[in-house]
Amino acid sequence: MPEGWKTETIENVCRLITSGGTPSRQRPEYFSDESSGIPWLKTQELRDRTVITTQEFISELGLKSSSAKLLPRNTVMLAMYGGGTVGDVAILGKEMTCNQASCAMVVKEDVMRPKYLFYWLIHNRDYVISLASGAAQQNLSARIVRQLKISFPPLPEQDRIVDLMASVDGAIDATSQTLASVRDSLGAFLDQADADESVQMDMLASMRSGPSWTSEQESPVPVEGSLPVLGITNTKSGGHLDLSDRRFVAGVPASAMRLREDSLIMIRTNGNRSRIGNVYRSVPEIVGHAVSAFQIAIQPLDPSMSPYIYWMLRAPKMQAMMSDAASGSTGLGNIAIGWLKNLALPRMESEEREDFVNLCESFHGVHEGLQSKLCSLKHLRSQLLASLLSGHHCIPSSYDDLLETSA
Structure with a gap:
């Protein structure tokens, strides 16, 4: 350790470590609007930043009737549990309250700067998360946070x-x-x-979803009789293909549509409705691949129309329309090929x-x-x-x- 540096537990560099609370949702008077309410921070809002405002606000009555507490500016926040948020960090840019899923740390500023702790928690996030426990959901606890050792x-x-x-x-x-x-x-x-006129998708392209297969048919390397495939895990949110883990599947039907350079790939089935209809452009590395049953291969009848179809399908209102059109009762939404064929684009x-x-x-x-x-x-x-x-x-x-x- 460099000269002059110290190592302490987080408990020893803070004058207060606490959490918040949630007023009863059954009591509307416990909540308020931005003009008269107290900012109430939820773990989904941390996102490694300085927080100035919040999505929800509670009233003075809500504060007094719950375990929520007023926290001072520069309080460092750490998400202790919550799907996809454990380990997220924030620092308060003003006085506010928080829910019970966050650990709030008020630092002794004659020992440590709050922003130093903020950056330390971001940098050591993976280590902190590794200390979480729980079968159904990984959770941190105030005890774990208190005993974390920090060098400064x-x-x-x-x-x-x-x-x-x-x-x-x-x-x-x-x-x-x-x-x-x-x-x-x-x-x-x-x-x-x-445009004054419209044209249906089936007049511009042929469309077909891919086949289903079992894990036993998959291989990370080519085997005799196998075909390279593009799975749902290769189509990431944001419109980018991730080709780091491509698979080969034996027994893919000969009728399966193979991707071309001008092909488009659309998500057909997903548990997240906002992902349904997301569209991706083909790249040279996936030419000849088949898609899965969770995706649709779109082959433009005129290859020069591919960019036009792609951008039209990328329109937010078009994406919302496809998400709304998805059906399904098992938790997975599914867009029908017939519906997609009848989808009208401006001509x-x-x-x-x-x-x-x-x-x-x-x-x-x-x-x-x-x-x-x-x-x-x-x-x-x-x-x-x-x-x-x-x-x-x-x-x-x-x-x-x-x-x-x-x-």
Whole structure:
């Protein structure tokens, strides 16, 4: 450990470790609106950020009638349980309350900066989550959190680390906001696409879902009589294909549609209705693959129409329409091929269609560039945290002079 650093339990660097509560939903008077209510933070809202406002607000009566507590600004929050949120972190940007699924840590600021603990929990998330227990759902406990050991430098070095990381976070936030703006603009542009006439999907493409198969038919490598397949796990949210784990299946019917370079892949069946209808473009690596019964292969009758069909199906209103059309009573929604064949798309003349596709591709290019920048910034953040929070690298005291100059 570097000179001057200490190691303590989180319990010893905090003056208060507590959780919150949920007022009874049966009492409407326990909840309020933003203008007169107290911000009430749920674990789904943590997301590794400074929280300024919340989705819900409780009244003074709700606060007094539950185990919810008023927490001061700079309280560090850690999600202890909840599907998909365990280990998520936040820091309060103002006074607010929280539900019982979060651990709230009020730091002794003469020992540790709240933002230092915030960054430490983010960097050590995997380790913290590994301590969770539970059969049906992995949960942390206040006891586990209290006993976590944290190493930290003197306050001046903590201040430098926090300031440097805040600069990186600022770049991440700005890029994320621009990315969201571009995504929203593309969605609005797609939703506005219209024409005097429409054309049904079955006039533009042939469509067929893939076959079913058992795990015994699968192999991670080609075997005699097998065919490469694209499964539901290869079609990730956000419109990206993940080809890191492709499979080969023996006994696929000869009638199974094989993907071409101009093919589109659509999610047909999913437990999450918002995923149904999500569409993906083929790439050279999957030419010749079959799709699963949970997907639909779409083969344009005219290959040049593939980009147009793709962007039309990507429109948010079209995605919502397909999600709403999904049926099923087993928890899995399913879109019918017959319904998809009858789906009407705007019919544009070739020149208008070309302009439409070019604009969509321009939006997409900007979006992908921003997405790449965001990934690079997050990687930089991870590398800096690993180096600075371990003491492997220290920020020199001359950094303080730089801060004074910039101020």
